[in-house]
Structures are given as C-alpha cells and as structure tokens.
Amino acid sequence: MIRTLIPLAAVAALLAACSNEPKPVAAGEQAAVSVTGALCRPTPVGRQSTGCYLTLTSTAADRLVSLSTPVAGRVEIHESRIESNMMMMRELREGLPLPAGQTVELKPGGNHIMLLAVTAPLTEGQTIPLTLNFATATPVVVQATIGQPPVDEYGTHTGH
Numbered sequence: 645m646i647r648t649l650i651p652l653a654a655v656a657a658l659l660a661a662c663s664n665e666p667k668p669v670a671a672g673e674q675a676a677v678s679v680t681g682a683l684c685r686p687t688p689v690g691r692q693s694t695g696c697y698l699t700l701t702s703t704a705a706d707r708l709v710s711l712s713t714p715v716a717g718r719v720e721i722h723e724s725r726i727e728s729n730m731m732m733m734r735e736l737r738e739g740l741p742l743p744a745g746q747t748v749e750l751k752p753g754g755n756h757i758m759l760l761a762v763t764a765p766l767t768e769g770q771t772i773p774l775t776l777n778f779a780t781a782t783p784v785v786v787q788a789t790i791g792q793p794p795v796d797e798y799g800t801h802t803g804h
C-alpha cells in the first residue's frame with residue numbers, strides 16, 4: 645500500500661510545483677464555479693484538434709488550471725492575440741484567472757480551450773464530457789455540444 649502511495653504523492657508534488665498556484669481562499673470561502681454554454685467546434689476533416697468555448701463565473705477568486713475529456717489526448721487553455729496582422733495562439737501555462745464574481749468568457753478570437761489528439765472525429769450535434777479543474781474549487785464536469793459558435797469573426801479555428 646505504502647509503495648503505491650509514494651509515487652502518487654511524488655506526482656502530486658510535481659504537479660503542484662508546476663502549477664504556480666495562487667494563495668488559497670480563506671476557510672469558509674470555498675469557491676464554486678458555474679460553467680455555461682460549453683461548445684466545441686466539429687473537428688475539421690483530417691485534423692485532430694479543435695477549439696471549445698464556454699463561460700465561467702466563480703464565487704471566489706480562483707483559477708482554471710486544467711481540463712480533460714475522454715475524447716482528446718490533451719487539452720490546453722489558449723489565448724489568441726494578433727501579431728503582425730496574424731492570429732496567433734499561445735498556451736496559458738499558468739491557467740486562466742477567475743476574478744471573484746466576474747463572468748469570464750472563452751470565445752472565438754479570445755481565450756479558448758483546445759482539444760488536441762482527438763481520438764475520433766467530433767461531429768455537429770454530438771455532446772462530449774469536459775472536466776474542468778480549478779486551483780481551489782471542486783472540479784466541474786459539463787457536457788459540451790459540438791457545433792459552430794454563433795459569432796465567428798476569425799473563421800474556423802483549425803488549431804495547430
């Protein structure tokens with residue numbers, strides 16, 4: 645039993661060291677995060693990556709640190725920015741800050757979630773489970789609809 649616990653603890657310590665966690669909220673101030681409007685684009689033909697969007701509101705200051713889904717090998721949190729007239733994407737390695745009581749929107753052309761190494765094509769009308777992990781709040785599982793976002797200023801997000 646001890647032998648299996650030690651490696652797990654080591655992994656947890658490594659993860660904690662990488663995540664640069666913010667200060668925990670005071671006792672009795674446990675953050676709760678509501679997640680709405682989860683939507684992932686269909687995977688473009690021949691591609692194994694796609695973008696997802698959703699809206700987050702946390703009762704206390706927190707941070708979205710990671711996500712997972714059984715349909716993708718890896719999930720990243722990305723920001724979009726314009727550099728030399730080109731839309732560039734960059735991973736937010738520290739996660740996404742969630743200020744207390746503020747609505748944080750992930751949307752086309754802005755911050756978004758990227759599914760990578762998608763195991764099977766995602767098609768319109770499907771739903772997939774997405775697990776969101778926070779620095780403080782309890783993880784949240786949502787069902788994300790596969791479809792095109794209503795506003796799309798920048799064209800199909802085809803990923804990396």
Ligand SMILES: [Cu+2]
Nearest residue numbers: 722733758803
């Ligand atoms: Cu991206």
